[in-house]
Amino acid sequence: MAEDLNCTVLYDLHLSLGAKMVPFAGYEMPVQYPLGVMKEHLHCRAGAGLFDVSHMGQVLLRPISGDVADAARALETLVPVSILALAEGRQRYALFTNDAGGIIDDLMVANRGDHLFLVVNAACKAGDIAHMRKHLSDVCQIEEITGRALLALQGPAAETALAAIAPGVAAMKFMDVAVIASGFGELWVSRSGYTGEDGYEVSVPEDRAEAFARELLAQDAVEPIGLGARDSLRLEAGLCLYGNDIDTTTSPVEAALEWAVQKVRRTGGDRAGGFPGADRILQEFETGATRRRVGLLPDGRAPMRAGTPLFASAEGGEAIGAVTSGAFGPSIEAPMSMGYVSVAQSATGTTIYGEVRGKRLPATVADMPFRASTYKR
Amino acid sequence: MKFTEEHEWLRVEGDLVVVGITEHASEQLGDVVFVELPAEGTEVVKDDEVAVIESVKAASDILAPVDGEIVEVNSMLEDSPGKVNEDPTGDAWFFKMKVADLSVLDDMMDEAAYKAFIG
Known part of the structure; x- marks a missing residue:
């Protein structure tokens, strides 16, 4: 140690x-x-x-x-x-x-x-x-x-x-x-x-x-x-x-x-x-605020990990934010991320693009939690 | 079966070379959640990044172990990436290559040498 x-x-x-x-x-x-x-x-x-x-x-x-x-x-x-x-x-x-x-x-x-x-x-x-x-x-x-x-x-x-x-x-x-x-x-x-x-x-x-x-x-x-x-x-x-x-x-x-x-x-x-x-x-x-933390569900299977730059469109334009956490969700059986985006792109259902290994891949702004919590209220 | 220092295995099948990752590599990666494969017909040079494997921990590149052409990929892995953990040296092969000169495999590690390599 x-x-x-x-x-x-x-x-x-x-x-x-x-x-x-x-x-x-x-x-x-x-x-x-x-x-x-x-x-x-x-x-x-x-x-x-x-x-x-x-x-x-x-x-x-x-x-x-x-x-x-x-x-x-x-x-x-x-x-x-x-x-x-x-x-x-x-x-x-x-x-x-x-x-x-x-x-x-x-x-x-x-x-x-x-x-x-x-x-x-x-x-x-x-x-x-x-x-x-x-x-x-x-x-x-x-x-x-x-x-x-x-x-x-x-x-x-x-x-x-x-x-x-x-x-x-x-x-x-x-x-x-x-x-x-x-x-x-x-x-x-x-x-x-x-x-x-x-x-x-x-x-x-x-x-x-x-x-x-x-x-x-x-x-x-x-x-x-x-x-x-x-x-x-x-x-x-x-x-x-x-x-x-x-x-x-x-x-x-x-x-x-x-x-x-x-x-x-x-x-x-x-x-x-x-x-x-x-x-x-x-x-x-x-x-x-001018930017907002949102949930993101990538359309494909590729995880969008922390640091992945986010864009409003499939080509061109400046980054509108970045992923701050990203992983595969074993219970939802899909990749999931959260990150910050410009408020203009922060509405649930908005399609944005994460640049993974040089390719812009689509993802959808999604409500969180990704899986319903089971707290005993 | 032959092995590389990048923890890939190669198996000659007729005039093709089948490539996958070793059990040791799959254990080190942890649960595999995503595999991206090259297009069939891609010409590659040794050490080109030809495929991507993502586990619960991180993304890793799969390098071409030799020069050649990717003639077939195991597209089953795209839908069932977990196969890489279940059967890394069998069903979960990544791609098959056409290689000009199979003698390039002669200098690679055999199973005993690979086991010594990973300690």
Whole structure:
């Protein structure tokens, strides 16, 4: 293992399961197991898939006053999201924005009664924590959790598999969070994930994580799933990968993430603005952006991968955008991409062209998700 | 059967050479999701990019292993690219070539040499 790479507490488990390890966001992570990317993807949609996402950052925001509303109000100065309205035991998707209206990271925020629990991307976690320490330290203690692994269990069999260990999880709904005592210590459970499937993310004490994972894997329905299938699963679900589909140069409106900005934070709302980049972002809510993230279904079988330039016509003209994620979708049995195009070409059903190996191939702008999600609402 | 360092296999069939990718290559590529084949009748020179294979991971070029003419392609692969993983050295051949001088195969690796090559 290269010296400059971190590994998660489940590293030895991955090796014993026959994983192929690759560098990802500074960690050595499993890209696939012996089942292979395609079968892992399909298994997650048919049974249950277990993912090690311990490389992601887990952070607690504890209000110094003891009132979680103070932490929520403070966090709202960094995200264009309503955190104050987040009820105890609930989680929601959020975005850290910068002064230019771009996206510093996307994250999950949960209200756990007397504090907030955040899950942030691995590649961004050091920056996110520094950003919060700089801006929120007067109001909150910012505590990075380092003694816990994070696993995702996703798919139609996830509820039964996890309920065998922690029966309380069966009653949870999509985006509920709970702290549940178990034979593997205190589990921090959310009914969420990043595959478009029903399922859970579970934070478990590091010293119990391997035993917990093995207990799940001992069930027939559960297979370990690597980053390869995680990518095709999230793309079929129309979900953004930070660093590919959204970054510091893309605004929430360009990224078609308007749904993540509640009305109360938009112009006319009681807590409108007051987050970095609000001028640009709120302006774009009124006037629209000049480009937009869309789904693309290539007409043929050739995948259009990240970086593929996109054109309005089969010949001539300047590029109107580019693909930011592209792969073959095992469940839809077709190639799929997402990318940014000029708004003029962003309507569903528009034919555009991706240049693959020097040839312009037709693709159709399509609604996402490419495959209907199965969240338990 | 003969092998190249580009992980292709060649099998002489009458006066034609059948070309495919090795089992080792198909395992390294992972699940194949797309195959683009050359037009029949294409004249090629060794190391020309003649076909494209895309797996769940990435796109790779298939190079012409020798000079010659592509006389037949396995168009079944365009509809069933997964065959490349199931039967890489059998049903999932890529193309057949007419080669002026079959003795160019003599210097290529045999199976034992290829196995040593991939370690």
